């Protein structure tokens with residue numbers, strides 16, 4: 024497996040051979056205390072298959088990082104975990120997925136309730152056309168989490184503080200959310216998500232629009248949230264994955280190539296593709 | 307040769323010189339070591355040559371044709387018999403009219419003297435048109451020759467062509483703007499004449515509308531009263547009824563189409579709904595008068611009311627149906643334009659479909675929806691035909707939708723139809739009404755545009 028001395032030319036073909044031969048994920052996909060489990064998941068967009076036979080656990084109180092080249096299906100897999108793919112008509116999911124042992128795709132499960140428990144932060148910031156305050160208060164309001172205005176204020180302010188946005192916006196909570204800068208909008212979306220206190224938070228490149236300071240703030244937040252929640256984060260930054268996550272999963276062209284503790288993946292990758300990716304020799 | 311043929315010939319020449327100029331520019335570019343060393347492309351040189359050939363000649367034709375009639379008629383003055391020119395302006399005019407008639411009908415006149423003048427006129431204008439052809443072609447040739455000589459490596463043909471295009475576009479857009487200004491001015495001047503006869507205050511505060519003015523001074527009832535309030539309240543009442551019908555139905559239909567309907571359903575339902583906007587208003591008018599108004603009268607009598615046979619309600623309801631597509635189509639567009647990402651954000655927080663629509667999609671689309679509603683309202687205010695047929699002509703000052711009312715537009719129509727003197731207060735009142743109406747809908751449109759623009763900015 025670990026062929027470090029190939030030239031780059033034969034390395035590419037060796038890598039594609041390695042991909043074709045890839046039958047099973049390298050490393051242990053299970054954890055002792057799983058929050059969510061995915062088994063043999065295939066995802067199709069129309070006739071195109073985007074995910075091939077992926078099995079992966081997300082443990083309680085852990086941050087799992089998903090890395091891989093662009094278009095390899097990280098977002099697609101993440102969206103399956105709270106059934107956001109339902110709104111894409113051409114998308115078809117097969118395989119088993121569960122949250123606390125409950126089947127996500129069974130008819131008895133209400134996707135609306137599921138999404139209240141499994142929150143999501145999107146790749147592109149998508150604030151509502153409302154004030155900053157109302158953006159954050161939206162979730163608590165529809166779920167009736169606050170019985171009066173003071174409680175709602177508390178939730179909004181503490182969520183904004185956790186997302187590291189409160190200082191910048193505390194004097195203009197009535198301004199429209201869309202008037203914020205891109206990075207501020209993203210932090211607003213994060214505040215919005217944690218305001219409903221979900222059990223699992225799925226983050227799709229939450230920091231791609233943020234400066235290093237805001238990124239550090241979000242990473243701190245992720246670390247705090249880990250005490251109570253399970254978190255899956257997609258990222259293109261290897262450093263970020265190394266900093267915030269306990270486990271790392273490497274995706275390649277729709278397959279889950281390797282899973283392991285973050286430490287092992289970055290210091291001693293088992294699969295050739297993983298190694299190529301994290302050492303900067305793509306695909 | 308007629309001037310149409312001349313213009314066609316010029317255009318043909320322009321095309322030919324374009325090709326020739328382009329060819330020449332190729333040759334020049336070869337001698338300069340390739341296209342790289344030319345400031346402009348060969349086709350731009352070609353256009354330059356063509357424009358030099360055509361534009362001055364076309365302008366000449368235009369001015370010639372504008373000046374020709376007056377020049378010829380002043381030349382003819384000498385051949386008009388002294389007896390007539392002494393009799394003054396009016397008889398000279400009549401005499402010239404006769405001659406013009408002779409020329410137009412092509413039949414020989416019984417009066418040999420007039421016949422002679424007419425023949426002279428014809429002869430003069432034929433000379434004029436041949437002279438025009440000669441000068442025009444000469445000008446075209448000179449223009450083309452100058453431009454062909456100009457073709458060289460560093461002629462800025464591209465800049466020149468760009469400038470001509472620029473001015474051409476400016477002229478086109480000024481035509482549209484000037485037409486609008488012209489319409490507004492003509493209405494404005496007539497309205498000012500009206501306000502010289504009837505005070506502005508009476509017009510905007512008076513509650514009695516009976517625009518009967520005396521034809522003779524000694525006639526009874528010679529002073530009409532021009533209080534426009536009943537007309538504006540009538541307009542308001544009918545438009546309000548129309549909006550009450552159109553806004554909920556249109557908006558809900560739009561929400562269904564944009565959010566719930568399957569693609570197939572949408573593909574059929576949306577065009578069907580838009581057909582409503584294509585039905586001629588006269589058809590709506592007799593639908594209102596023959597079907598809706600009698601139905602309303604019957605139902606009204608059933609519950610013990612006595613609606614008049616022509617009612618604001620009938621007109622308003624039918625007008626509302628007419629403007630449903632204005633509301634629904636525009637709202638549907640803005641609702642579908644709300645980014646999917648925003649909906650996803652709401653779903654990801656555990657919101658249901660209807661919560662998402664109510665709390666995220668509609669607020670985001672609201673400015674656009676409001677814009678659509680205001681446009682529909684200005685359409686309702688300007689509508690005439692349905693009201694003429696279903697709401698009557700009686701200028702009642704009432705808020706009761708079961709009574710007959712009339713609107714501003716209907717009164718404008720009745721004031722201007724039939725034989726009228728164009729300087730009586732009665733006809734001038736139509737222009738004053740038109741002006742007020744124009745201002746009202748203008749304000750509505752400005753608000754609508756402003757609101758829609760704000761909406762656009764939100765997603766950029």
Ligand SMILES: Nc1ncnc2c1ncn2[C@@H]1O[C@H](COP(=O)(O)OP(=O)(O)OP(=O)(O)O)[C@@H](O)[C@H]1O
Nearest residue numbers: 068073092093094095096097098099100111113146
């Ligand atoms: N809505 C969709 N319809 C059809 N195909 C899609 C859709 N969304 C994604 N895909 C396809 O699925 C594959 C995986 O896409 P996905 O967005 O999951 O990649 P990704 O790993 O998140 O990439 P990136 O790092 O660039 O975000 C791609 O080949 C993409 O073309």
Ligand SMILES: [Mg+2]
Nearest residue numbers: 097098146227
């Ligand atoms: Mg992605």
